[in-house]
Amino acid sequence: MKEPLPSLLISIAEGVIDLGWGHPSPGLHPIALLKQATDHVLGGEEPTPLQYGAVQGFGPLLESLAAFLTSQPAYGFPVEPETLFLTAGASQGLDLCCTLFANAGDTVYVEEPTYYLVERIFEDHHLNVVGVPTDGAGLRTDALEEMLRSDSFPKPRLLYTIPAYQNPTGTVLSEGRRHELLRLADRHGFLVLADEVYQMLHYGPPPPRPLFGLDDSEAGVVISLGSFSKILSPGLRTGWIQANPRLIGRFLNAGLSVSGGGLNHFTSTLVHAAITLGLLAGNVALLRETYGGREDAMDRSIRARLGPKVSYKRPGGGYYFWLTFNGELDTEALQPIAQEVGVDFRPGNAFSLSGKFPHALRICFALYESERLDEGIGRLAKALESYDSMVHGLAAP
Template identity: 50%
Template sequence: MKSDLPKLLLDIKDGVIDLGWGHPSARLHPLQKIKQSTLSMLSYDHAESLQYGASQGYGPFIETLARFLSQQKGYSKNKVFSNQLFITSGASQAIDFICTLLTVAGDSVLVENPTYFVVEGMLNTHKLNVIGVNCNENGLDLDDLEHKLKSGLKPKFLYTIPTFHNPTGTTMPSQNRQRLVSLANKYNFHIVADEVYQFIYFNEPPPTSLLDYDTQGKVISLGSFSKILAPGLRLGWIYSNPQLIKTFTDSPLAFSGGGLNHFTSTIVNELIGMNLLESHIHELQHEYLRRATVMDNSLKQYFDNSIEYIFPKGGYYFWIKFIEKLNTSNFLDKAEELGVSFRPGNFFTHTSDYDNFLRLTYTLYEPYDLVEGVKRLSKVFSK
């Protein structure tokens, strides 16, 4: 039966090339791999996948995931153990879950300024007092953070995107990771490290997960299959110290529902066991670098010297600064009239610091659309 209700989150007007959505390419969705692993899993005929699962997540999947993560040079220098993993239904759910379990209304929490724009709404839902910390070319500005902490701020946690930041694309260097963890130890707060882009690197792996730098059980790392397999699976993991994993496992939500995404876990367990994940990640890395290069060339061709940006080393985004003082959000309507869209800089902050920035995504569209989109965008900003 036909329905008028939306099918997808993506909502793009006809004829518009929307370079704003941070979604993966539909063409690259691993339909055949999911089909193959689902059929294989269902062929076991023991219906385990249809029962309530274990609170921490499906045991065989946790073991498989621990092995897989241990083998990835871009993830951790240390062996990942199964008592350090908790299965979630994605990083978004994990953030909300952490707020539920580790905070009470009125607590202060820190976020990067700018940050992933949906996070602030989630934190507000929990009535938390959200405070921004400045960013620079190395991600979080640790001097600003230290200054705030020295002034008496007592955050429950800091939410950070240390690798291929959304929206700025920056990656926190190793020495900064060490200093951040020292500050968390000294001032006693957790670090929620949203590492959903950790595997989407182009030439070289980024510094490993922030958990590698943890010395006193402060780091809670969030992983997700949304960027490396498919967001529709709603599957992710928390990688942290065994005590916190136990806190998550003992939660009434995980117990009542029998894990947070049991059925899908049994499929992805099979998919990893069939060796289908690593090759898929390589395909994404290769294709997204190709698309980022196409976007880079078009930006150079159509914008000349009017903008500045750093070519991304991974992730999904170009964070573009207009040299001229202008407010990019004032150009959205005109952009849509000319058949293109983007995310204005002030979507990602409460301050006016990024009014003359915008975020473009290169993952959703094929190269020829990226070229056309950037060409249209240049017309929007031409005098």
């Protein structure tokens, strides 16, 4: 019989704990919240939710979002609605940035490792992707400066960074490096695309403010990208860009905007209702508490079950742990063994064009509750034992 077409992006084999997906748990989708927001909107309390929307985005949401972001400890500066433009999510926002600010053949610098799916967006625009080294404090601005000065590297038009709880490494770009990056962008004439979708998911003290909040250049060298995917639901496909109004002007004149009007207008009316009814703030608090508990549980499981085999830095926010194994372990070779014992992950080299991360892997703590995470780490420990036995020529127990 013909298989039905899939409904979702995610697909997990029966019985497998797949720590590879960076998706939220089904149980955390705010269904009651969205029902309430939908009743409010379709009950006639929002203006024309089904008409074409204004090009910058639904005005009331621009205002309520600005107030909401201003109230967040992870922002720490007043957000003005004139600096915002609503998108259909960070991925769409990035695609539009490439359309507006780059030409085929231009170079984009990315962190190495970086969010692997974004590279596909750059490839769609025929951009040349070049990696910049990172360490425990994020993008290495000293290495970036050397690359900018050297004739061996093409000059970038864009630089893509994930400054808070980076995907895949979980690192936070230090305050000093943030300033340094903006100084380099201003001096060398490239635009920084700051993907800040995890900015509000901090489980302890907040990260430094988003890069836009530090940009005091006259013309603007930063486009910060935010998303409701990680703080409400990814199926809403709604997010925002924050930039200097001069740059926002380019988005307002995009062919996509003038033909179709505001991106995702109807959903924007729901999100606006969720903010004004106080539901978004409650949801962000719930997610911080829930994911914070899971991050803690995963940290304990890793220490208890993998111990000295692995080194990592606890992320303190976002979705991911980046584990680096000692010795010669190759995580691409480990993967089929792990799948056999019912656990999966993303090997380190999935996040890099250079193949420099054969000993690393990424696991996500957002999709499962703590008990399942612990079971998953237990299975990973088992897979490592089998791998060791195979490498050392012993029969697996």
